[in-house]
Amino acid sequence: MxxxxxxxxxxxxxxxxxxxxxxxxxxxxxxxxxxxxxxxxxxxxxxxxxxxxxxxxxxxxxxxxxxxxxxxxxxxxPMRGRMIHPPKGALAYQPYGKDDSQHIxxxxxxxxxxxxxxxxxxxxxxxxxxxxxxxxxxxxxxxxxxxxxxxxxxxxxxxxxxxxxxxxxxxxxxxxxxxxxxxxxQEQLGHGYKELTIPAGPGGAFQMEKHALHIWPRGTYMLIGLPNEDGSFTCTLFLPWKGPVSFESLDSPAKLEAFFEEQFPDAKALIPDLTEAFFARPTGGxxxxxxxxxxxxxxxxxxxxxxxxxxxxxxxxxxxxxxxxxxxxxxxxxxxxxxxxxxxxxxxxxxxxxxxxxxxxxxxVEMRDSTGSPRFLLEKAVEKALLNAFPGEFVSRYSMVSFSRVPYRLAYEVGAIAGGIVSELSEGLTRAEDVDLGRAKQLIQERLVPFMKEHADGFRTQG
The missing domain is CATH 3.50.50.60 (FAD/NAD(P)-binding domain)
Known part of the structure; x- marks a missing residue:
């Protein structure tokens, strides 16, 4: 060679x-x-x-x-899950995996x-x-x-x-x-991004939960925050380029301050140089x-x-x-x-x-839109219940992409099957604890297990 x-x-x-x-x-x-x-x-x-x-x-x-x-x-x-910040009300935490050992x-x-x-x-x-x-x-x-x-x-x-x-x-x-x-x-996303920083608190303290990826989902746009070694968070604002709420529309300090006060009040309180950083830093595509x-x-x-x-x-x-x-x-x-x-x-x-x-x-779409919806939260909880109840038989797309080396194409296809099972089992539920595990086992045996057997070689490529 x-x-x-x-x-x-x-x-x-x-x-x-x-x-x-x-x-x-x-x-x-x-x-x-x-x-x-x-x-x-x-x-x-x-x-x-x-x-x-x-x-x-x-x-x-x-x-x-x-x-x-x-x-x-x-x-x-380690980031063990998503911390969802609604415009008002309590934070919601969504673990990434079946337990804390599965983290990004x-x-x-x-x-x-x-x-x-x-x-x-x-x-x-x-x-x-x-x-x-x-x-x-x-x-x-x-x-x-x-x-x-x-x-x-x-x-x-x-x-x-x-x-x-x-x-x-x-x-x-x-x-x-x-x-x-x-x-x-080359397909350009209709959104751009801008980097902002939440500095460390006194003594290098983290001002939000350290072991989470923070998301402020708002439908067509969102803010995310990832922790840094020094106690700060690198935040990224994703907005459409044009439109009623966009980088184009936030063209003055007053508009920017009002927007953050309405949509991201808890983040705004932690970003001391918001206006200066927003207008000085480039917008990425x-x-x-x-x-x-x-x-x-x-x-x-x-x-x-x-x-x-x-x-x-x-x-x-x-x-x-x-x-x-x-x-x-x-x-x-x-x-x-x-x-x-x-x-x-x-x-x-x-x-x-x-x-x-x-x-x-x-x-x-999931991060900026679905993560804030009650139905999504319920389905995520049902998915976690199935991961724990049927280890090795039930798998999620996210866990295969992030916590294994199964080929992405297989993860994509299995994710579609697993997502369909979760959606079906979530119908009519208000609590994940009430999921019908007998029905779940039947659906997994009928739909997921045969596919995984057929592609067994690909699933052996574990990390």
Whole structure:
């Protein structure tokens, strides 16, 4: 599978590119990484545009393969469920899993990216070059035209195997668009996002529940908050770009203050610089990218957001990209040709990446709208009752996506079956405790068990 010490190029030193470089270096490859931005370990860049990460089983498994999980978890905060903040009235807590052992983890994106860059360099096989913009890629030969943005000098880089991990606006993917038969779609979400901060209280105290992902669901829009190591919360406001309640409509400090006072009064009380931060920080956009193929022969491959950018509402963008790296590493173990490895990776990952992209959009509707409804709360409680009453037989989509390595496509399909069972059993109920477990067992045996038996191989891929 390529010669040991073969030199390869990775475009993009973000989360996926940095982790991929560690995997490649451990296999003996010499890796040059070209990163468009300055070195974030030495300069502050892109402040105010980082939705916190929720790392879960798939991402942690990838880090474990290269010995980095333990250190990452030292900087992570377990989030055991959602804390729902209604406009008025009591908070409502929704656990993520069957018990507290099933949780996702809040992790600062900038910390993790710096950690992975340093881990890549520590292999002695990875060289990261910053301020390097790829302006052209000849995918027939793998050669690149690169602009050094610090010096203004442009140069040619000789052809070698090329990995594009350069995000949703990938230069490598754009070069692939010139190849006959390549197709890409980009769907912009009608919502943007703005980052705000709830600072730590006195002595670094958390001013809200530390071990929860906080959500203020309001129908067509929402606010979320994730805990940080220092006691603060990174909050993200998701609003339509245009419309009666939108980034366009909140065009003055007075309108913004009134909006928060009406919709998010408890959050407003904890954000001291609301107006200043809102108007000073950029508004980010969100896009779903799907493309095919992901490769050009044995010359180039796109991974992570470059191949499959997804919206952030299932907390799986990074986890999915890290899983790409895990699968690639397993294929390198088998020592095929690059063309074999690239082709097999795309076959294994494309359908799963499409599935999580669709689930992420669906979860946006659930988070901003359904989480506040009594029916949704009842169904979640019934789902938890079934998870505990029928371990190994009843599974939920959320638990499979977040707490296992079952392929996303299977999780999507099983989730539809399991959701139908929960919906049926919830009809006419006012309390989850009254669910008919006899009927539940019958439905699970009729609908879920046969499907899981049919796809048994996929369900063995547990984290």
């Amino acid at each position: 390529g010669e040991r010490n073969e030199a390869v190029t990775v475009v993009g030193a973000g989360l996926v590119g940095s982790l991929l470089s560690v995997f490649l270096a451990r296999r003996g490859y010499s890796v040059e990484v070209l990163e468009r931005r300055p070195d974030m370990r030495r300069e502050v860049i892109d402040a105010g545009r980082s939705i916190n990460l929720a790392i879960s089983t798939r991402g942690l498994y990838a880090l474990r393969q290269v010995g980095l999980e333990e250190e990452a978890l030292k900087h992570a905060i 983890n809040s992790l600062a994106r900038a910390w993790l990216n710096k950690f992975l860059m340093s881990a890549a360099e520590a292999t002695g096989k990875v060289r990261i070059r910053f301020n390097q913009r790829v302006t052209q890629a000849d995918l027939a030969t793998g050669s690149l035209t690169v602009l050094d943005e610090a010096s203004g000098q442009e140069r040619q880089e000789a052809g070698r195997v090329l990995f594009g991990t350069d995000g949703s606006g990938s230069a490598v993917r754009q070069a692939m668009e010139q190849v006959p038969g390549f197709a890409a779609t 969100m896009v779903t990218v799907k493309c095919a193929p992901w490769r050009v022969g044995d010359k180039a491959l796109v991974l992570g957001d470059a191949a499959h950018a997804i919206v952030p509402f299932f907390g799986q963008g990074m986890n999915c990209g890290f899983e790409d790296c895990t699968v690639l590493d397993g294929l390198l173990e088998q020592h095929g040709t690059w063309a074999d490895v690239f082709g097999t990776l795309e076959r294994l990952r494309k359908t799963n990446a499409d599935a999580i992209a669709d689930m992420a959009v669906e979860n946006f």
